[in-house]
Amino acid sequence: MRKHVKQLLIILLVFLDQAIKLTISAFFLSYNVPIIKGYISFLPVHNDKYSYLGSLLNLNFGKALNSIIVVISMILIYYLYKFAIAKNKSTRFVNASFIFFISGCICSLIDRVFWSGSLDYISLHGFFVFDLKDVLLSLGAAMIVLEVIVYIKQNPKKTLKTGIKEDIALIKEFMNFVKKDMMKRVRISKREL
The missing domain is CATH 1.20.5 (Single alpha-helices involved in coiled-coils or other helix-helix interfaces)
Structure with a gap:
């Protein structure tokens, strides 16, 4: 995949995430709308714990530390991606994973700096509330898992040794x-x- 196409996709995904949050913040902040009754709802919530783990365990490491973690994650993802390309391991899964991870990290950094947390809006009843950024990060992780599965299937002797x-x-x-x-x-x- 060409560099400018990846950059454009990242910009579009970040723009989409922030446009959704700006729209919700301006017009739909007090709404609670069932999507699938009893399972999924549109329920905007401001997450000031900066992460799913922070919310789950009621931990707050603060804006600065969370922002540093995101920047370090972005640098690590960038170098892992460059390393994969240098090792001729650039596949559709690797490219998609990079796009999803970097987009999610940029959205996460914007959330920390400008929103002082995250405006989450899709509620899975009894579990958690998430946003597009969380979907992007999850898709990035899923693409890596798929890449590993495909690699193991294609190289079973090499990976087992x-x-x-x-x-x-x-x-x-x-x-x-x-x-x-x-x-x-x-x-x-x-x-x-």
Whole structure:
């Protein structure tokens, strides 16, 4: 998938998430509308715990720490994606996962900075309330799971033979990849000064 297409899709998904939230905030904040009676409702709720886990466990780590976690997640996702491309592992699932994860992370960062939390609006009765950002992040995770399943089915002997040594070697290779890329960026920015 071309870079500009990915960027456009990310921008569109972020715009859609924020447009929905702005519309709900302006016109539908006090609504409670059953979608599937007893199961799913449209129920806008401001989540000031910044995450599903924070809401579930009634934890609040604050805006700054949550924002830092999102930025670190975005950097990690970016480098995992670049590493997958460098290893010739760029598939539709990997591309879709990157688009969904980065879109979800950007939406999450916007929520933390501008909304001081998240405006969630779809309620699964007895479980939780979520928004488009949560769907995007879940789809990103699902795409990674599908990619792993497809890879294992296509390479059963290779995946069954790997052990902790191969995993550690892959992690070291990833860390070296990140280090090289960061050093290259530092050299480029020094030249521009």
